[in-house]
Structure formats: structure tokens, C-alpha cells
Amino acid sequence: MTQDARNVQIIAELVRTVVEFDTDGVQSVVEKAINESISPIEILEKGLSVGIKEIGHQFGLGNIFLPELIMGAKTMQQGVAALEAHWKDMVHERKVLGTVVLGTVKGDMHSIGKQIVGSLFTAGGFEIINLGEDVPKEIFVEKVESIRPDIVGLSALLTTTLPQQKSVITSLKEAGLRDMVKVMIGGAPTTEEWAIEIGADGWAPNAALAVEKARMLLNIT
Amino acid sequence: MAKPILNYLSMEELEAIHLASTKILEKTGVRFPYKPALDIFRAGGALVDYNTSIVKISSKMIEDALAMVPRELNLFARNPEHDVHITDIKRRWPVWGSMSGTTAILDRKTMTRRPLTTKDIAEYFTIADACKNIDLAEAVGTPMDVPLNVTNQQAFCTMFKTFSKPVCLTPEKLEETQDIIKMGIAVAGGIENFRRRPLINMMVLTVPPLNNDGNAIAGVMEGLKYGIQLRVSAGTMAGASSPVTLPGCLALANAEALSWMVLVQLANPGNEFALGMNPRIMDMRYGTVSLSSPEWAIMRACIGDIGRYYNIQTQAFMMVSASKLIDAQAGYEKALTALMTGLGGITVAMGCIMDSQQICCTADLPFSDEIIGAVKRILGGFEVNEETIAVDLINEVAHHGNFLETKHTLKHYKEHWQPTLLERRSWTEWNNSGAKNQWDRLVERAEHILSTHKVKPLPKDVERELDEIVKVAEKRASLS
Numbered sequence: 001m002t003q004d005a006r007n008v009q010i011i012a013e014l015v016r017t018v019v020e021f022d023t024d025g026v027q028s029v030v031e032k033a034i035n036e037s038i039s040p041i042e043i044l045e046k047g048l049s050v051g052i053k054e055i056g057h058q059f060g061l062g063n064i065f066l067p068e069l070i071m072g073a074k075t076m077q078q079g080v081a082a083l084e085a086h087w088k089d090m091v092h093e094r095k096v097l098g099t100v101v102l103g104t105v106k107g108d109m110h111s112i113g114k115q116i117v118g119s120l121f122t123a124g125g126f127e128i129i130n131l132g133e134d135v136p137k138e139i140f141v142e143k144v145e146s147i148r149p150d151i152v153g154l155s156a157l158l159t160t161t162l163p164q165q166k167s168v169i170t171s172l173k174e175a176g177l178r179d180m181v182k183v184m185i186g187g188a189p190t191t192e193e194w195a196i197e198i199g200a201d202g203w204a205p206n207a208a209l210a211v212e213k214a215r216m217l218l219n220i221t
Numbered sequence: 222m223a224k225p226i227l228n229y230l231s232m233e234e235l236e237a238i239h240l241a242s243t244k245i246l247e248k249t250g251v252r253f254p255y256k257p258a259l260d261i262f263r264a265g266g267a268l269v270d271y272n273t274s275i276v277k278i279s280s281k282m283i284e285d286a287l288a289m290v291p292r293e294l295n296l297f298a299r300n301p302e303h304d305v306h307i308t309d310i311k312r313r314w315p316v317w318g319s320m321s322g323t324t325a326i327l328d329r330k331t332m333t334r335r336p337l338t339t340k341d342i343a344e345y346f347t348i349a350d351a352c353k354n355i356d357l358a359e360a361v362g363t364p365m366d367v368p369l370n371v372t373n374q375q376a377f378c379t380m381f382k383t384f385s386k387p388v389c390l391t392p393e394k395l396e397e398t399q400d401i402i403k404m405g406i407a408v409a410g411g412i413e414n415f416r417r418r419p420l421i422n423m424m425v426l427t428v429p430p431l432n433n434d435g436n437a438i439a440g441v442m443e444g445l446k447y448g449i450q451l452r453v454s455a456g457t458m459a460g461a462s463s464p465v466t467l468p469g470c471l472a473l474a475n476a477e478a479l480s481w482m483v484l485v486q487l488a489n490p491g492n493e494f495a496l497g498m499n500p501r502i503m504d505m506r507y508g509t510v511s512l513s514s515p516e517w518a519i520m521r522a523c524i525g526d527i528g529r530y531y532n533i534q535t536q537a538f539m540m541v542s543a544s545k546l547i548d549a550q551a552g553y554e555k556a557l558t559a560l561m562t563g564l565g566g567i568t569v570a571m572g573c574i575m576d577s578q579q580i581c582c583t584a585d586l587p588f589s590d591e592i593i594g595a596v597k598r599i600l601g602g603f604e605v606n607e608e609t610i611a612v613d614l615i616n617e618v619a620h621h622g623n624f625l626e627t628k629h630t631l632k633h634y635k636e637h638w639q640p641t642l643l644e645r646r647s648w649t650e651w652n653n654s655g656a657k658n659q660w661d662r663l664v665e666r667a668e669h670i671l672s673t674h675k676v677k678p679l680p681k682d683v684e685r686e687l688d689e690i691v692k693v694a695e696k697r698a699s700l701s
Contacts, residue, residue, distance in 0.1 A: 065505035067460065107436070109428045112461045116508045159324065159363045159372065160393045160436070188579065189324055189363070193336070207508060 007038055011047045014079070018051025021071035023078055030082040040087045044080065044094060049125065052076040056123030060208065066116060073119035096127040098150035098218050101143050103131035105164035110157035113187060117153065117207040124211040137164065137171040144177050151214055154200075156187040165190070166198040182217045186210060224313075224602035227564035229522040235530045238468060242476040243280045250277035251431045251480040255438035258484060265487040276480065283479055286486040287531060290494050294450060294534050294568060296357055297418040299408050300385035300677065304418075305356055307568060310532055314563050314600040315570035316356045317593050319349050319586070320538060321391065323362030323574055327546065327582040329664045334545070334580060336365035339379055344583050346384035348667055351674040352590035354597065357387040359424070359571065361581050370698030371691055374400045378687045381408050383676050389452075389571075391424045392440020399443060400694050407686040408679060415447065422450040424497070424536070424571075427477040429455065429462035442488060450493035452536040452569060453481035458510060459502040467500070467516060471523055474498040482533075495568055497536030498524050512541045512577045513554035518561040525565030537562055540572030540589055547588055547660055551575060555592050563600045584663035587670070591642045598638035609633075642666060 001009075010033050017026045033043045055072035058064045100121050102114055111133050118128045131143060144152055152172075154165045165185045172178040184202040185195050195203035202217050204210035215221075230238070253259060254274040263269040268277040296305040296316065305316050326337045342364055349355050360376035367375040374397060380388055381404055388405075392398040402421060409415040423444045427433055441451060455477035457463035459470040478496045485494050500520045504511040511517065521537050528535035539562040542554040555572075562570045573589035574581045603609065614629050624630050642662050644651055655661075678684070 062506060066503070066508055067465075067505060107434075109432055109434065112458070112503075113508070158393070158434075159369070163369055191324070191336075 003036075007036060010036055010038060011042070014043060014047025015051040015054070018048055018072055018075050018079065019054050021055070021068060021075045023071060023075050026075050026079045027082045030079050034083075034086055040083050041094070043083060048076055048079045048083075052123045053125065056120065059120075059123065066119075069123065070115065070119045073122040076122055094127070097125040097220055098214065099127045099129065099147065100151045100153055100214065101129045101131060101140075101147060101149040102153040102155065103135035103140060103143075104133040104155045104157075105161050105168065106134055106136045107164065108156050108158055108161040109133050110155070110187075113157065113207070114153075114155040117155070117186065117210050120207040120211050121214070124215075126211075126214070137168045140168045141171050141175050141177065144172060144181050145175065149181060150218055151182045151184055153184045153186065153210070156185070156190065159189045162187075162189055162194065165194075165200070169199055182214075184210065184213065184217070222602050223605055225564055225600065226566070227522050227561070228526055229519060229565070230526040232530075234468070235526055238472045238475060238527070239530065241468075241472040242479055243283060245431070245473065245476040246278040246283070246480060247280070248277070249431060250275045251427075251433070251477060252276070253433050253438055253480075253484070254435040255433075255442070257442060258438050258488075261484060261487050265483070267483070278480055278483055282483050286479075286483040287533065289486040289490050290482060290533055291491060292532065292534070294493055294495060296387035296422055296450070297420055298357075298385060298387045299381065299420055299679070301418075303356070303386040305387060307534065310529065310534065310568075311566065312568070313602075314597050315567045317354055317573075318357040318389065318569065318571040319355055319359065319361060319573040319589070320541070320571040320578075321359035321361050321389075322578040323581040324365060325576075325580050326362075327575065327580050327585075329582060329584045329667055332546070332660075337362045337581070338366045339364045339375060341581075341583070342376055342379045343383045344671060345581060345586070346380050347674055347676055348583055348586045348670045350384050350386060350676045351670045352586050354590045354593035355386070355573070355586065357389055357422070357569075358384060359389045359391060361574075368695055368698060371397075371694045373397050374404075374691045374694045377401045377404055378691050381405075381687060382679055382684060385676055387422060388420065389422050389424055390444070391426060392437055392444065393434070394436045395439040395443060396694070396697070398440035400690050402444065402447060402449075403690050404687050407683050407690070410683075419447060419449045422452070424452045424454055425481065427453065427455045427481070429457045429477060430473060431477060445485065445489045445492055448489060448492060450495075451481070451485050452495035452497045453478045454497045454499050454536060454538070455481075456499035456501065459500065459516070460505065461503045463500070465502075467520060467523075470500045470502075471498070471520060471527070474500045475527060495534040495536045496528060496531065497569070498527075499538045500524075509543075510577050511543065512538070513543045513558060515557070518558045521558060521562040521567060522565030525562075525567050528568065529566065534568040535566075536569040536571065537565075537567045538572050539567075539570050540574075540592070541578055542575050543577050545576050545580065547575070547582060547584055547663060551585075551588070552592075552659070555589060556596070559592050559596045560599065563596045583667045583671075584660065587642060587666040588659070588663050591640060595638060595640070603636070 017029045059069045182201040185200045202213045204213045262276045294307040326341045363372045405421040406415045455474040457470045457474040459465045463470040463473040502511045502516045524537045539558040540555040542551040544551040
């Protein structure tokens with residue numbers, strides 16, 4: 001077999017590993033690709049990313065459900081981590097549709113909705129940085145300043161923590177960062193009216209529509 | 222007496238679930254991020270890590286707490302005729318209540334969804350007050366025409382004015398809880414009256430898996446100072462905040478609920494308490510909470526089993542449809558879950574809202590009321606004896622008579638349930654009187670209640686006091 005044919009085979013294996021959400025096997029497949037001198041960008045863009053796009057596509061069709069989607073996103077993330085271990089600079093070369101910082105606001109411990117959103121964003125070709133739960137507004141500001149994401153997503157599941165979404169936006173304004181990032185909000189008690197009231201750039205009632213909205217905000221066709 | 226009892230879980234299965242819960246509590250524990258609660262746990266013998274706020278509880282502590290929980294539950298209302306006194310674990314049927322959590326209402330005039338207002342809450346509770354099968358209520362939701370920081374206070378202020386049955390508070394913040402207790406004291410006519418007959422009962426929601434909200438804990442502990450009844454609700458979500466398999470979902474919820482039982486009995490020995498859970502599944506297609514699924518219905522019965530296993534009063538949510546309208550989906554979702562809850566023998570059953578807790582509707586109250594009526598009839602059973610078998614009568618009427626004209630029928634026919642909102646006439650009669658559907662009849666009923674039902678108003682000075690508490694809370698919130 002020629003090197004080219006072998007590379008094609010390994011790339012196909014990378015795609016399949018993500019499509020079959022094989023979290024146990026992905027690291028060794030990535031390492032096999034690295035050993036065959038396939039470039040990290042190819043491993044990512046022709047292998048892992050193609051796999052996760054297919055996962056997203058199948059989810060959209062209703063052929064697979066959340067557990068498969070999340071496992072697929074996890075496989076993707078583990079594959080990327082295995083790549084980054086070899087090429088620390090790869091992060092900067094990596095083409096993503098956008099960087100999204102996600103967090104559940106201060107006083108709120110809920111994480112599952114945010115995780116689903118994160119998985120769908122990953123499937124959609126975005127890079128996700130998850131700040132976790134109970135995140136004070138100062139941390140959101142700090143991360144927007146240091147990471148310069150395209151989008152910051154604020155999650156709240158309690159009516160009592162909703163006001164925090166407004167506080168974060170105010171803090172971003174005060175820090176002179178508001179115009180540098182698109183703010184999206186979400187969570188069961190949030191509404192479009194609330195998003196408009198607090199000056200958010202976007203809101204969506206579910207994870208899939210959140211990704212669509214993000215694409216609209218960033219002018220991605 | 223012929224009576225239905227539904228046992229979903231066997232004794233061995235209940236044992237297994239109980240043992241699993243004790244393992245969870247001993248090995249992993251539950252997080253209670255509120256120092257006074259941690260202090261109480263530690264003084265009671267629990268293993269407490271003050272850095273992580275994790276409390277590990279032994280089986281012995283669970284047994285001791287279980288022995289201290291009163292077997293009765295008392296719900297006091299501002300109109301004592303509406304008091305509820307539960308003394309028996311094996312009661313005929315649950316206490317039924319309307320729950321909270323909504324931010325929107327389905328407008329009965331336009332059949333469209335819009336933000337919930339204070340006026341809606343007043344209408345809602347006037348109707349709930351008139352519904353015979355609704356025994357208590359939470360504040361139904363968050364009025365969106367009020368500053369966010371005082372929505373709960375405003376909701377309770379309105380509820381106390383328009384609803385004379387027992388009210389339930391789910392503490393979310395300490396100051397808010399203090400405000401609402403103040404309202405309860407004002408309505409009771411002073412602190413002595415309130416301590417004797419607490420006009421507020423409490424519920425607390427855990428944050429699965431194995432976590433709690435510190436502000437909620439603070440609020441509950443404030444209530445315990447007054448001896449207010451607490452019903453915990455551990456809302457595990459199968460596949461998301463608990464194992465996807467139902468026994469795991471139950472075991473985790475049970476562990477969380479037991480941890481609250483221990484805290485309450487340590488904080489105030491003998492405080493009334495109900496072991497409540499809201500285990501549900503996540504719809505894996507849409508990522509939404511699925512409250513009205515068959516799995517939800519099954520787990521209502523299992524909660525009842527667990528309650529009988531421990532010989533303790535229980536609470537569960539039910540009758541929360543996923544539907545956005547009062548339609549056929551809402552009908553069978555509410556009926557199935559109400560029935561399973563009743564058959565399962567739950568003590569306090571809360572629900573009567575829609576869109577998986579996001580929407581309420583004033584027309585939903587007579588709808589829910591009617592369904593509960595039918596379920597109560599199913600649970601009510603009947604006597605099997607000479608009089609009811611009526612063999613002598615059968616032999617007397619024999620081959621050509623009819624039973625409609627007998628004294629026996631006259632005496633007993635009212636034992637059958639008579640609906641007031643269902644269509645049972647001939648097709649022609651129905652068609653000639655407007656061919657109305659269920660929704661039309663519900664809206665009519667809601668409007669009729671609003672125009673005829675008068676809730677005894679509170680004394681003017683009490684109403685003023687309630688308004689004042691809201692005003693003070695608003696001022697305090699605007700200053701912070």
C-alpha cells in the first residue's frame with residue numbers, strides 16, 4: 001500500500017472513531033496518525049472534524065440522540081487533546097468557526113443544559129471553553145479579556161439567578177469589553193423578551209437553535 | 222372494602238434501593254453548602270468536610286431520624302375549614318395541590334402564551350380557592366410585572382389575599398423567606414397563633430446529583446425555627462443528574478431526600494416532614510425534562526412504595542403535562558400521572574400546570590380539578606356486602622323489571638362520580654347546544670367561578686401589612 005493510500009485509510013479511521021463515539025480508542029488512532037506523519041491540521045480537519053460534523057448531522061435528523069451526541073463530542077475533545085499534547089502551537093493554527101466561552105452564572109449549580117449546548121457547538125465546529133457553574137461576573141470578564149472569544153454564553157436555570165445575566169453584561173460594559181464579544185443567554189426561565197431587556201445579542205430556546213443563532217451573529221453561512 | 226393498591230416494587234427491590242441510598246450517603250455524602258447546616262450535621266454525628274461542604278451520614282443516623290419523624294402531617298389554612306390533617310400513612314387518597322415554577326400563562330381568552338402577571342395570580346388563586354379537589358397551593362409562578370427581586374413576596378401577598386387554603390413556600394433566599402414568614406404571621410394574627418397553626422408549609426428542592434443550594438438551605442432553616450413543616454423534593458433526572466435506569470434514579474433521589482430528613486430532625490426533633498422526590502427522565506431526543514412520561518408515572522408509584530417501606534409520609538409532583546395547550550395530550554398525561562400517584566399512595570401530590578412546569582392556565586384548574594375528582598372516585602373503592610351485591614333485589618326485579626325505579630337505586634346512585642365538565646349527552650344535544658369542546662367548557666367554568674366565587678377578604682389592616690412587607694422588600698432590593 002502506498003503512503004497516500006495508508007493515510008486515506010487512517011483518516012477514514014479517525015472519522016469512524018468519532019462517528020462511533022469511541023472514547024476508548026480515539027487516542028491511539030490519533031497517535032497512529034501522528035506516527036504516520038499526517039499533519040495535525042489534516043488529522044483535525046479531515047479526520048476528527050468530519051466525524052463530529054456527521055454526528056451533528058445525524059442528531060439533527062433524529063437518528064441519534066443526546067447520549068450519542070455527547071459521547072461524540074467527548075471523543076472529539078479527547079482527540080483534540082491528544083493532538084495538542086504533540087503540538088502545543090496547533091491551537092493557534094486550528095481553524096474553528098468561533099470560540100465560545102460558556103458558564104453558568106453565580107449562585108446557580110445547573111450544568112446539564114450547558115453541557116448539551118457545548119456538545120452541539122463542538123459538533124458545529126466551534127471551540128468551547130467551559131467555565132463551569134456558579135461563575136462570578138468578574139471571572140466572565142477576566143476570561144473575555146484573556147481569551148477574546150467570539151461569543152460568551154451565560155446559562156441560568158433559576159429565576160433568582162437570572163439577574164446575574166444582566167450583571168455580567170453590565171460588567172462587560174464597565175470593563176470596555178462589551179463590543180468585543182457577542183453575548184448569548186439561555187436556560188429554562190429565560191425568554192427572548194428578557195434577552196432584549198438586558199441587552200444580550202442572542203437567545204435561543206434550545207441547544208440546536210443556539211448554534212444557529214451563533215452562526216447568524218458571527219455571519220457564518 | 223374493595224380498594225386499589227398499587228405496589229410497583231417488591232420488598233426485595235425496596236430493600237436494594239434503600240441499601241443503595243445508605244451506601245451513597247455513607248460513602249459519597251451530600252453537599253450542604255451552608256455552615257449552620259454543616260454544624261448541625263456534625264453535632265449529630267455526621268462526617269463533615271467544611272472545605273467541600275460534603276456531609277456523610279451513617280445508617281444509624283437515618284434510623285434515628287426516621288424514628289423521630291411524626292407520622293402525621295398538618296396543613297393549616299387561613300380559613301380553618303380548609304385545614305388538612307393527615308394521620309394515616311395508608312390514606313384513601315392524596316392531598317392535591319397546585320404547584321409553582323411558571324413564568325408564563327396560557328391566556329384563556331386568546332389561547333396564546335404571555336408573561337405571568339400579578340393580576341393573573343389573583344385570578345388563578347380565586348379559581349383554585351373554588352376548586353373542591355385542590356387542597357393547597359404554591360405561589361404558581363414568578364409574576365413578570367414585578368421587580369425580579371421581590372417576585373416571590375408579591376406572589377405570596379397576592380396569594381394570601383385571594384386564596385384561603387394552605388400555602389406552600391419553596392425557600393430560595395433567606396431574606397425572601399423571612400418576608401414571607403412575616404406575611405404568614407400577619408395573616409395568622411400574631412406569632413403565637415402562627416406557631417400554633419403555621420399558615421405556611423415548606424418544600425425544598427435539592428440540586429442533583431447530591432447537592433443543594435446554600436440560599437435554599439438558609440431559607441429552610443429559618444422556617445424550622447418556627448416549626449414549619451418541610452417536604453423535600455429530590456428531582457433526579459434519569460440520564461442527566463442520575464443513572465438513566467429507573468432504580469438508580471430512585472436510589473439517588475431517595476438518598477438526597479433521606480439526608481434532608483436527617484437534617485430536619487437534628488435541627489428540630491419532631492418537626493413535621495415528608496419524604497418527597499421528583500425523579501423524572503430526560504427526553505434524549507430534545508434535551509428537555511420529561512415530566513409526564515410513563516416513566517414519571519411509574520416512579521410516582523415507586524415513591525409511594527418507598528414511603529410505605531419507611532412508614533413515612535411522601536410528596537410527589539404529578540399532573541404536569543408537557544403540552545402547551547389544554548388538549549388531548551394534556552388530558553391523558555395528567556390523568557395517567559394523577560392515577561398512578563393516587564394508586565401509589567402518595568401523601569401530598571402537587572401539579573396542575575403545563576409545558577413541563579413553564580406555563581400555567583386559569584382554565585387548567587377546573588380541568589385538573591375534574592381529573593382529580595375522577596381519580597378520587599377510582600381510589601375511593603366500594604363496599605362489598607349484602608346491601609351492595611343486592612341479590613334479593615336482583616331476584617325480585619327478575620326478568621322483566623328495571624332497577625331505575627327501585628328505592629335501592631335512589632339510595633345508592635350518588636356513590637357514582639358525577640362529572641361537571643365532561644360531555645356525556647347525546648350527539649344531537651351536544652351539537653344543538655353549541656358543539657363545544659373541552660377547552661370551551663373549561664374557559665366558561667373559569668369565567669363563571671371568577672364572576673361568582675368570593676374569597677373572604679383579609680382584614681384591611683392585614684392586607685396593608687402584606688403590601689408594606691412587599692414595599693420594604695422592594696426598597697431593600699433597590700438599595701443593594
